[in-house]
Amino acid sequence: MDISDKIIGRLSQYRRLLSMIAETGQSNIYSHQIASFVKISSAQVRRDIMNIGYTGNPNNGYNIKDLAESIGSFIDDAEPQFAALVGVGNLGKAIIDYFSGRRPKLSIAASFDSDPQKQSRVIHGCRCYSLEEFDEVVRDKNITIGIIAVPTADAQKTADMLIKAGVKGLLNFAPVPLHVHSTIYIEDIDITMSLEKVAYFARQ
Amino acid sequence: MDISDKIIGRLSQYRRLLSMIAETGQSNIYSHQIASFVKISSAQVRRDIMNIGYTGNPNNGYNIKDLAESIGSFIDDAEPQFAALVGVGNLGKAIIDYFSGRRPKLSIAASFDSDPQKQSRVIHGCRCYSLEEFDEVVRDKNITIGIIAVPTADAQKTADMLIKAGVKGLLNFAPVPLHVHSTIYIEDIDITMSLEKVAYFARQ
DNA sequence: CGGTGTGAAGCGCTTCACAGCG
């Protein structure tokens, strides 16, 4: 079986939940407990865990620490992965905030902005470079992930630039569909669309 | 047929695309053109349009202006809707940025923060209030949508507060599942999860 | 022809339901 993007998403949620619970000292957990926290069915939880090859036992359910590690070794690469953030506006800063030191295997290694005011400033341990330094920094720091937080008008050319430098996956916050080669994975976060959805369903 | 949340999301995308194209002066468009812009199949586009009861014609496809209006009258309410943003950090400011005056029928009418420094400041025409003023402002401004951009630890109590004040839908940026009554619609935007998905697929 | 509109088929994800087990 190959793993769909939904499964990866849920695994990421499970892991986050498990690390939170681990801190309380609890050592085991049942699928229905995980399920009620993240609001999906327990069958779904069990199937997801089955998919990564981890197995619990009927007595104690799952060992929290082991399961978290299993998920980690499944969704994280063996080597750490590095991302570049392009566009250090409010959104860019918020993203750096969210991530600073959150995950050992995944970090934002550099940020870029066209505004000279921002360049060579360091925000949460992440230095901001000029766009001229782009190719060099991406190569040197072995960056494979791009985060697009630039104005809509610059999004496509930012994507092109990132991909040309060798990036393999994009997280796109610009409210516009990017056109790139199909080997590149894109995840869109479309805040406007999400708010419109909420507005629609808030009145049903 | 009732309309799923995916359909609403796509309709929102179509509308945004259509307004962009309308500005070029083009007046008609085919389903396959829409499809190639937003990267879904033309059959999907036609079916979505069918769902809202609009109909094109085999000669010219769809009239851009009419279709955009049709989508608008479907996903927008007759009355304008108002949202409240809680948490005016970098993310909160970015969200206000994104939205300021974007849609006539949907706007962020007020923001809230516990930091007195931010209170009564106006960002992009959106005034920041203290949490003490919360219930009053929400009621006065007829707010039905809440946007949660507070630190994770405060997310649940922010949600409770919003709902108690009468909000019917939530857009949640905190990386934690919120537990609320099932009549409340929640849309989660989980940036960490999204980045982990990109990281995973960037190396397949 | 090259479009739209749409019943029907296809497909992937989710849930059911139960065997197996401590």
Add this chain to the structure above:
DNA sequence: CGCTGTGAAGCGCTTCACACCG
């Protein structure tokens, strides 16, 4: 008992494929 692991069923979304039309 009450849990996990999982084949099979169910369900909803997407795509196919074709009638119809200008």
